Amino acid sequence: MARKTGSHSEITGPRVRAAALRLFARHGFAAVSMRQIAAEVGVQAGALYLYTPDKETLLFELLHEHMVDLISAWDAIEAGGGPEERLERFVRFHIRHNLARLDAVFLSYMELRSLGPGNFRTIEGLRRDYENRLEAILQEGTALGVFSVPEGRITAFALIAMLTGVTTWFREGGRLSRDRVGDLYWAMVRRAVSA
Amino acid sequence: MARKTGSHSEITGPRVRAAALRLFARHGFAAVSMRQIAAEVGVQAGALYLYTPDKETLLFELLHEHMVDLISAWDAIEAGGGPEERLERFVRFHIRHNLARLDAVFLSYMELRSLGPGNFRTIEGLRRDYENRLEAILQEGTALGVFSVPEGRITAFALIAMLTGVTTWFREGGRLSRDRVGDLYWAMVRRAVSA
């Protein structure tokens, strides 16, 4: 008994990535074995190497896909307007997008250290690209006198940390809806930066 | 050659914990071997078991010590006053205290998942104790009409996430001093919650 009935590369590939994402996020990169991932997919460990050259590359591709997804989703939504309007859009987007990808968010913050130097720099660069987009909004608002943000870069860090923190406590079906959470955080952010 | 000259339990014990803290924070709990910790201390792996019953307990004790240290340090500083004064004290304390313990902070946020259920609950309870202290300040300020915080618990989460985020970008000897960072964050926090 080798290949299972109905198995295909187009099916197994995504299932490998999904299982790896889930397990890496839950237990940590180093704590998850290739055999565990294979078991979750329903395949032997050797078969994983049809879909990734090695374990670290599997992690890197998950992180890379997450960052590219994040940035392109924001760029697709960004539609001009005043700084205040754009900042509100950013706040609500960041919360909504990240809440829909808890495992990937968690992985992005925990397992950068498991990458080699080259892969690390790539992900770090993408993160900086994202931070720059928020910083630009803050700078523009400050230039126009709408915001009072003496340190745009540090403020961008502070806001992103605060917004991403939602993923650590939000529970589906809890007392607060996603929209209500968006309202609460936008109220805080608006007051924190407004002139 | 067994015991080295001048070695004592009171010396080796702390060195084991220090090495474990450093390595766990840098590479992750699962990625660090007992042999690596032993090598950093200058001892054979077996000797570590004079100081911890097993690897997970070593991690747990580091996390536990960190949380107890955090809470008792805050309780020692807390000295009454109005909500605004106490909140400012909290903001500056949290930043200063965490910046002085980067490895422990990182570990606390990354490796809770590496604990068994019982140990996990213990640390989680201590974290909740700490969050409660901030929440109480926010609630009191809201009751007195000094703050406008409709959701004390969520706001406490948001502020702690924002403040703890300093540890991810702050660099010793960089452009901003610790005090200046404290000023910046206090300015944001004050505006975010004030009525």
Add this chain to the structure above:
DNA sequence: AGACTATCTGAACGCACGTTCAATACAATC
């Protein structure tokens, strides 16, 4: 000087790891 005890070594235990690869089973094509 000799006994005692705390501290540590060094080897060993069984097990699981990431990765490779020849053999094999299935799906698609003719």
Add this chain to the structure above:
DNA sequence: GATTGTATTGAACGTGCGTTCAGATAGTCT
């Protein structure tokens, strides 16, 4: 129904893991 190519197995490789423990050494006490 035979042929071909892709997806997968299953076993194996060497390595390192957490943990245990008998024995050796160094400091302390009498």
